[in-house]
Amino acid sequence: MFDFHWPLAFLALPLPWLLRRWLPADNRRSAALQVSFLPRLQQIPATQGESTQVARLSLLTIAVWLLLVSAAARPEWLGEPLSVPSSGRDLMLAVDLSGSMEYRDMQLDGEDVDRLTILKHFLGEFIERRHGDRVGLILFGSSAYVQAPLTLDRDAVSQWLDESFIGLAGRETAIGDAIGLSIKRLADQPATSRVMILITDGASTAGRLSPLQAARLAAEQQIRIFTIGVGAERAAGQSPAGLLDQADPSVDLDEDTLKELAHLTGGRYFRARDAEDLESIHASMDQLEPALHDSAPVRAATPLYPWPLGLALLASLAWAAWHGGRDAV
CATH class of the missing domain: 3.40.50.410 (von Willebrand factor, type A domain)
Known part of the structure; x- marks a missing residue:
């Protein structure tokens, strides 16, 4: 049976959205190159390919966060019930x-x-x-x-x-x-x-x-x-x-x-x-003076958190590779 050991970790899912909404924006100004035709560049609509890439990047970022929260919730596979003895004398x-x-x-x-x-x-x-x-x-x-x-x-x-x-x-x-x-x-x-x-x-x-x-x-x-x-x-x-x-x-x-x-x-x-x-x-x-008796059954738990954690790492490496390739271009 599949289960989460710490399901309350999923309360952290909206945390990035809350931080973006409630934290003040960074208003610090830095030196920049002034281009006389910048307004005209801003009016040029983005191509469909660029929009698709941005959307994919956003989905990848969301997926990484979901995987990290899922790993923090400690997914596990519960085996068959096992009868565990209570403490004896x-x-x-x-x-x-x-x-x-x-x-x-x-x-x-x-x-x-x-x-x-x-x-x-x-x-x-x-x-x-x-x-x-x-x-x-x-x-x-x-x-x-x-x-x-x-x-x-x-x-x-x-x-x-x-x-x-x-x-x-x-x-x-x-x-x-x-x-x-x-x-x-x-x-x-x-x-x-x-x-x-x-x-x-x-x-x-x-x-x-x-x-x-x-x-x-x-x-x-x-x-x-x-x-x-x-x-x-x-x-x-x-x-x-x-x-x-x-x-x-x-x-x-x-x-x-x-x-x-x-x-x-x-x-x-x-x-x-x-x-x-x-x-x-x-x-x-x-x-x-009774001998040991069986207590309530328990289940052997196999931890599964390495899987979402590993997928989050691979997705982060993919994002870094894609972002680094764009900067190189």
Whole structure:
């Protein structure tokens, strides 16, 4: 579709006529050769050829001006509508790699797996669906580390998560430090897009910053924290020591603190006891913090202004060549 990007430029079309009409004429006199028979020369009518040339020159001048104004209006060809995504969110994932994540109290495709394995499966699908969001990854145990800064490269984040292993950051649980590190990474981002998802299966047992202190700081920075407590209520297999554990494997999970973290920051707490719970959490997170959606379609614009500009240049060169030839004669 043909269009003009700056159609108001056409308001300049009558400008030469207005200047000619309203500006005062040049009344300066200069020395000239006096010819005694000048009045008789003025009475000689112009030939038809000269009149035609003058008319053509006037039309050429008008055409040059029209082409210049058309170029200033930025003609363009609009292509097919393209769906452009709106801006996404800055989403920081904080994943617990403490020793208790070794508990094999989860099932994936009918097989007993440890907590970290099922989380990798769940988070891999979650990251893949965050089209347009910038996703970062923090791994924490006894300390917290940034494994992936905020990035649009979701494949890289998924790979770094998949390569993580239990004990990589120590075998204790520094929840407060993980939140503090997320605050540091999210504080410079737009306030409406700061989101943190904290996933753990225990209570905070390490770190210099307490979880509630960190949550208050996050609330001041308008960072919403969604917490996920992982762990079944009864063991599905073997404990890390290899012994059958019929007791509650989630006895160390501090749900009260995780709920308070979410409450202080305007987030929400989720409990993941099995794969079905994780799928439900997945759907709930999509509703609470939606991934990128398509906005109003736009069209790719191909600029066409070089064409009238080039034609104006050629016409000006033709006028100059014709005028120069007359002066030479």
